[in-house]
Amino acid sequence: MQSFLNFTVVGIALAAVYAIAASGLVVTYTTSGIFNFAHGAVGMIAAFLYWQVSAPTVSGGWGWPVWLSLIFVIFVAAPIFGALLERVIIRGLEGATEVVKIVVTVSLLLALVGMSQWIWPGNITRAIPRLFPEVDDRITIGDVRVPYDRIVILVAAIIVALVLRVVLYKSRAGIAMRAVVDDRNLVRLNGARPARISMLSWAMGASLAALAGVLNAPFSNVDAITMTLVVINCYAAAVVGKLKSLPLTFLGALVLGLGEAYAGSYLDSTVKIGGYSVDGVKFALPAIMLFAVMVAQPQARLRAGGVQRVRETWRVPTMRTAVIGAVVLVGSVWGITELIELDAERGPLVTGLFFALVALSLVPLTGYAGQISLAPMTFVGIGAIVMAQIGKDGSTPGAVIVALAVCAVVGALVALPALRLSGIYLALATAAFSLMMSKVVFSQPKLVSGGTIAVPPLDLGVFVPRTNQQQALLLAVSFALLGMFVVWMRNGSWGRRLIAMKDSPVACATLGLDLTRTKIGVFALSASIAGLAGALANRSMPTTDYDLLASMSLTTLAVVGGIGAIGGALFGGFLLGTVQGLIPALFRDNTIGIFRFVQVAVTDLVKVLPGFMGISLGRNPSGAVGQIGDAYRAVGESKEATGLSVFGVVALWVLAKSDTIGNWTFVATMIVLLFAILPLLPILISPLPGRRALPAGVVLVVGLVAVGAIDWGTAIESTGVRVMMMFLATAVISGAATAVHGALPSDAPVEPSPDLLGVDRPITKSDVMEADRMLGLHESDLARSIAGGS
Amino acid sequence: MALLETRGLTIRFGGNLAVSEVDLAVEAGAVTGLIGPNGAGKTTTFNMICGVLAPTSGQVILDGRDVSRLGTHKRARLGIGRTFQRIEVFSSMTVRENVQVGCEIRQGWGRTTAPGPQLLAPKGAELTAADEVDLILDRLGLTEHAEVRAGQLSTGRARLVELGRALAIRPRVLLLDEPASGLDDTETEEFGLLLRQLADAGLSILMVEHDVPLVMKVCAQIFVLDFGRIIASGTAADIQQNEAVLNAYLGSAK
């Protein structure tokens, strides 16, 4: 009994931490409409900062007194940081799609985790002392000892609750905050400033995250990932309050905190069911609670608020492009692997193709249907386990099929409760699922022995991928086939349905479409494509390859690549492969001196890259591949240009293959060809009047030859710098050719500016309607105001 | 008996009683009007009829069957189609695809339910899905815009696209929310004719519209809503005479 009461004390204190963190999350979400996945990371950074300022100077801190450190971190640094985030990143997201909103804050999480690992490397242990370190700093109620610092946490939570209550219901700013939730534009009309209020709420949110992070730090490992994930648990509490209600959120936190404390004490590694330990379940409690709450919630209301103007645009892919793309992909992979002996280790090519295949799973789900998953790598893990278990001494093709089926079924089960609700819940559910799988399944020694899954090669009888070249080809062919399948699907009625569902769910429902079933279908498809990638991995995969952070990085970069197109998946996959594999390998020992006194190790820089790339999405929601596609589209449209480029590539390859030119020369000339010559080729072939096409062509050829003449292999020591110089040379050549040629035509359609309405053209009724629509007015409002005046 | 009825339909948003005890009856093969000042609760009533909002109390009855408990897509399958006051076209798709998706979605569930009357088509004609899309585009005058992205259309055209899309599921009752706003005078005229034809072909229409002359011209029966309550109902002539209606629209006429 006494131990039960002790656990209760622990549980209540934990609940208080969750409650504080979760209320911050709810406040920012309701006021700004952005669910901050980086909330936990903000708390984590705050804890590190607290350590930094409060730790004694001998251990690397600044030795400030505790009270000053607390005030500084919670009331100065955190709010400023929160407000800055709002100003710099969040404000730009108004009008962005839900997917972009989610990906941007997920990226923020990645960037913060990367930055913290960079600023506070894990090579020394940082302990944050308890506020009351003495043993007798406690009160005793009956037999139960309650340490002061747990009381402090509880008191803090109560104060937070009271303050929020007063602020939100009594102050003018608070009332405006609650109003923003319902309709930003209405609030604006009533004279409040949503931007200012949103900034305020982010400052408050960051402050609360910091408070939770600092209070919890003494009881947790001071480690970026652990601390980030602790606060992620509070998502479950916030979901109890439907991300809106603070009292229910506190209740959720209480249930969660107590549940975890009891589970933590009564479940240990000795408890087993059929040889599988159930120890991990205690860590999975938040996830389990999240699912339970979601199942209990009624179906979300559809919103009929009018469709927004889309900022992202995708062309409908044609089957012809898909087939050409497939052939080019497989051909290039074959060509490259023929030329360059891949390392014994998995090279960036194989890694990139692997990630591309996973990213492809997000094209139908995220690109077409507008749903998001933060667990693609979890399905990779499931596929890998199935392959390893069934394929280890059985038929591997059969195992692949089982892996596909298992992932589809598991995917459907995971998505079912979330899909009835709005998009943010699917992100939460998949994140929770990912955490749960890592704790409960991927930690089972029976399944993942020694922390890795040994995925056997796919044995097709005639073809077994033993070498890296064969593996690269297997992945390339799989990607090509599946890519064609996805394009075929997109062009069919189901594909159109997915797009329709993304554009207007409510309209689809009134046409008789069962939204939940359609979403389940696409989620299952997506899960099984990811599972396929796992089954084909053909290597031993450590658990960090399919944990939540891996999934988040993949989803982020897939969206950055441009997830509405197959090419975007390929690009995103290679971005991640490059970030993870190629850059660190190229720059093994390099540091980039930004200023003389800041030396940044390239490998550290790489950690924050995916995050920053994702954050930049707010500016260009269509991802990178759209722009790349635009640059090369003209090449495909002109027969001569296509012919010449194919000839150029093949010629260079033959020269390299026959050892006429060295491999580095091949790489350098290839870069010039692809990035300087190809984009300009179409306008050189059909020259514009008044421009100098021929001299520009000569510049390009001379540039190509000059680059080809440099002995790259010996001229520059570091591989990374060498590649950078190649790109620099390419940029110079391209710039020179453009300068010689004269201005390039811009192919962006010029949208008539509404500012010039009535100046350069007469105002028509449809212009008025359009203006009304953008202002959210109904014609009737105008009619009435006119009628009222007369 | 009326094809679509609501009985005591009521919804409360917090303390705001937006729609209260609304009884509507939409006769088969006729155009019925629902009018009222801004904020009267017309769109909210539509949302409850098609299942986008759940009423606090009251029922929606389609052809004698209580559909109040069914989800939006199930009601659509039973024959309730609608358009939206705030445009809900599939903005990244072309006009043709918008209508096509409607056909395709219907084909997805149409096997299990009896199809409604084949509107617009010449009697007895067998139409393929593609023909049907063409026919709808043609009848709505959208053929020349078929390849334009719906997101780029003017409000008036976008409303027509929504109408075409709703027709593609062959509804029995069609709810139109301010379909003529965004149309100019000649277009409104043509639109009125189209509504008549649709009704003559057997479709029942419930229309919310602020263009009073249009309503008076095409609607056989008109309901007037004010502050969430039905304050009058009857034929155009009845309504034009009605004291309460004049008050609601023009303020207390002194």
Ligand SMILES: Nc1ncnc2c1ncn2[C@@H]1O[C@H](COP(=O)(O)OP(=O)(O)OP(=O)(O)O)[C@@H](O)[C@H]1O
């Ligand atoms: N989701 C909601 N939450 C709270 N109040 C709502 C909601 N939807 C509608 N209302 C309220 O219900 C009332 C009726 O609104 P509704 O949009 O149905 O009016 P309407 O008759 O369609 O007006 P209009 O002619 O302007 O389209 C209004 O007072 C509105 O503020």
Ligand SMILES: [Mg+2]
């Ligand atoms: Mg309305």
